[in-house]
Amino acid sequence: MQTQYPPAAQDAMAAVAAVDLVKVYGSGDTAVRALDGVTVGFTRAQFTAIMGPSGSGKSTLMHCLAGLDTATSGQALLGGTDLTRQSDRVLTKVRRERIGFVFQSFNLLPQLTAEQNILLPLELAGRKADRHLFAHLTESLGITGRLSHRPGELSGGQQQRVAVARALVSRPEVVFADEPTGNLDSRSGAEVLLFLRNSVRELGQTVVMVTHDPGAAAYADRVVLLADGKVAGEIDHPDHASVTEALRSLAAQR
Numbered sequence: 001m002q003t004q005y006p007p008a009a010q011d012a013m014a015a016v017a018a019v020d021l022v023k024v025y026g027s028g029d030t031a032v033r034a035l036d037g038v039t040v041g042f043t044r045a046q047f048t049a050i051m052g053p054s055g056s057g058k059s060t061l062m063h064c065l066a067g068l069d070t071a072t073s074g075q076a077l078l079g080g081t082d083l084t085r086q087s088d089r090v091l092t093k094v095r096r097e098r099i100g101f102v103f104q105s106f107n108l109l110p111q112l113t114a115e116q117n118i119l120l121p122l123e124l125a126g127r128k129a130d131r132h133l134f135a136h137l138t139e140s141l142g143i144t145g146r147l148s149h150r151p152g153e154l155s156g157g158q159q160q161r162v163a164v165a166r167a168l169v170s171r172p173e174v175v176f177a178d179e180p181t182g183n184l185d186s187r188s189g190a191e192v193l194l195f196l197r198n199s200v201r202e203l204g205q206t207v208v209m210v211t212h213d214p215g216a217a218a219y220a221d222r223v224v225l226l227a228d229g230k231v232a233g234e235i236d237h238p239d240h241a242s243v244t245e246a247l248r249s250l251a252a253q254r
C-alpha cells in the first residue's frame with residue numbers, strides 16, 4: 001500500500017521531512033511525549049532553524065531526523081528513505097554517507113590533525129575527497145594554515161570551522177547543526193553562521209540548525225517553532241525582532 005504523506009512532507013523540494021513523528025521516552029507514569037505528532041518538511045538548498053522553549057523537542061526532532069535516535073511512530077524521511085525502518089547498520093551508513101553534523105562541542109578527534117578530521121568521514125565511507133571542494137572550503141573558512149594542527153592547538157572558533165569543513169566536504173544531502181555557536185564568542189559564532197548561510201547560497205547545501213539564539217536564527221531562511229513536542233508555527237525570512245516576538249508569544253501561551 002502506498003503511504004499517504006501530508007503536503008509538507010510530500011513537497012518534492014523537501015530534503016528531510018517528519019511525518020506525524022512521535023517520540024515517547026520511558027513508559028507508564030514517567031513517560032514523556034517529547035514529539036507529539038510532528039509533520040514538517042525541510043526544503044532543499046534552504047537554511048532552516050528549529051527554535052522553541054527548553055524541553056519543546058528540538059534536539060529529539062533533530063536526532064530522529066538524523067538517525068541518531070529512533071522514533072516511537074511516524075516517519076523520518078531523508079530523501080526517499082524512512083529512517084524509522086532501518087537497522088542500526090544502515091543508519092550508521094546513512095549518517096556517514098548522507099548527513100553532515102556540526103555539534104556545539106565540535107566533536108573532533110584529538111589525535112588527528114585538522115585535515116585528517118575533515119577527511120575522516122569520506123575515508124570511512126571509502127570515498128575520495130573532491131580536492132577542489134576541500135581547497136574551496138578550507139580557504140573560505142580561513143583554516144588553510146591550520147590543517148596540520150591538532151584540535152588542541154586550535155581556538156574554539158577554528159575547531160568549529162574545521163567541523164564545518166568536515167560536515168560539508170562530502171556534499172551531504174543535509175547538514176544538521178546542533179547549537180553550532182553555543183561554545184563560541186559572538187565574532188566566531190557570526191563567522192560560522194555566515195559560512196553556513198553562504199554554503200546554502202553558493203553550494204546549494206541544505207542546512208537544519210537547532211538554536212536558542214534569535215540572532216543565530218536570523219541567518220536562516222526560515223524558522224520552525226516547536227512547543228510541547230508539536231509544531232507551533234513558522235517564520236519566513238526571520239530577523240532578530242520577529243524571532244524574539246514569536247518566542248515571547250510562545251512563552252506567554254504556556
Ligand SMILES: Nc1ncnc2c1ncn2[C@@H]1O[C@H](COP(=O)(O)OP(=O)(O)OP(=O)(O)O)[C@@H](O)[C@H]1O
Nearest residue numbers: 025026032034052053054055056057058059060061
Ligand atoms: N533520553 C531521555 N529520556 C527521557 N526524557 C528525555 C530524554 N531526552 C529528552 N527527554 C525529554 O523530552 C523532552 C524534549 O527534550 P529535548 O531535549 O528534545 O528538548 P529541547 O527543545 O531540545 O530542549 P533544550 O532547549 O533544553 O535543549 C523534554 O521533556 C526532555 O526532558
